[in-house]
Amino acid sequence: MKNILHVTSSPRGEHSHSIRLANRIIDRLTARYPGSNVHINDTVAKNYIHLNAIHPVAYKTPESEHSPEQKETLYSSDLAVKELIQADIIVISIALYNFNIPSALKAWIDHVVRAGKTFSYQSGQAEGLLKGKKVYLAIASNGVYSDGPMKPYDFGEPYLRFILSFMGLTDITTYRVEGAGIPGIMETALEKGLESVAV
Numbered sequence: 390m391k392n393i394l395h396v397t398s399s400p401r402g403e404h405s406h407s408i409r410l411a412n413r414i415i416d417r418l419t420a421r422y423p424g425s426n427v428h429i430n431d432t433v434a435k436n437y438i439h440l441n442a443i444h445p446v447a448y449k450t451p452e453s454e455h456s457p458e459q460k461e462t463l464y465s466s467d468l469a470v471k472e473l474i475q476a477d478i479i480v481i482s483i484a485l486y487n488f489n490i491p492s493a494l495k496a497w498i499d500h501v502v503r504a505g506k507t508f509s510y511q512s513g514q515a516e517g518l519l520k521g522k523k524v525y526l527a528i529a530s531n532g533v534y535s536d537g538p539m540k541p542y543d544f545g546e547p548y549l550r551f552i553l554s555f556m557g558l559t560d561i562t563t564y565r566v567e568g569a570g571i572p573g574i575m576e577t578a579l580e581k582g583l584e585s586v587a588v
């Protein structure tokens with residue numbers, strides 16, 4: 390039995406390729422680990438606010454000294470961090486937007502990368518605090534980025550791999566539904582992506 394966190398970033402619901410791909414991964418995981426809990430964090434619906442002047446001060450202030458305003462500001466961030474800490478397996482579905490991750494997902498990242506909670510500089514160098522967790526990335530795109538001339542232009546996967554590793558999440562596997570906008574590839578892109586899942 391595992392706690393599985395599914396972080397989504399597409400507004401397209403059941404039509405979303407990234408969510409369908411992630412759901413295939415989760416189906417495999419729940420078959421392998423019966424009784425698992427699946428918690429969904431829909432970052433589009435959640436609409437995390439951009440970090441403002443209160444966040445950095447509140448992040449540095451001990452919890453017991455938080456003002457009511459700081460408490461309110463940190464509520465979503467604290468919850469998102471708690472979900473990450475509680476998860477054994479994290480599945481992130483990513484709709485590739487403008488060669489990068491959607492801003493809704495970036496906002497979630499800004500709320501979970503927190504000193505003392507998900508990373509620490511206490512030893513003098515950065516240390517990720519989220520240990521022993523498995524991450525799956527489910528990326529959907531109209532172009533092809535796993536190989537070929539566009540490979541250097543997917544800035545989403547390298548960024549995610551870096552920032553997740555920064556928090557200690559180093560065991561990362563990527564699956565893709567790609568080429569969904571390219572005639573000759575688009576016809577089988579979804580099926581091919583779903584079938585590639587080997588979890």
Ligand SMILES: Cc1cc2nc3c(=O)[nH]c(=O)nc-3n(C[C@H](O)[C@H](O)[C@H](O)COP(=O)(O)O)c2cc1C
Pocket residue numbers: 399400401404405406407408483484485486487488489529530531532533569
């Ligand atoms: C605003 C926007 C920007 C996009 N930018 C790219 C892009 O840079 N490269 C690409 O291959 N596809 C791009 N696409 C296509 C999406 O990646 C594709 O539709 C994908 O399936 C979206 O994920 P979803 O099906 O989970 O919503 C873009 C789509 C939208 C709506």
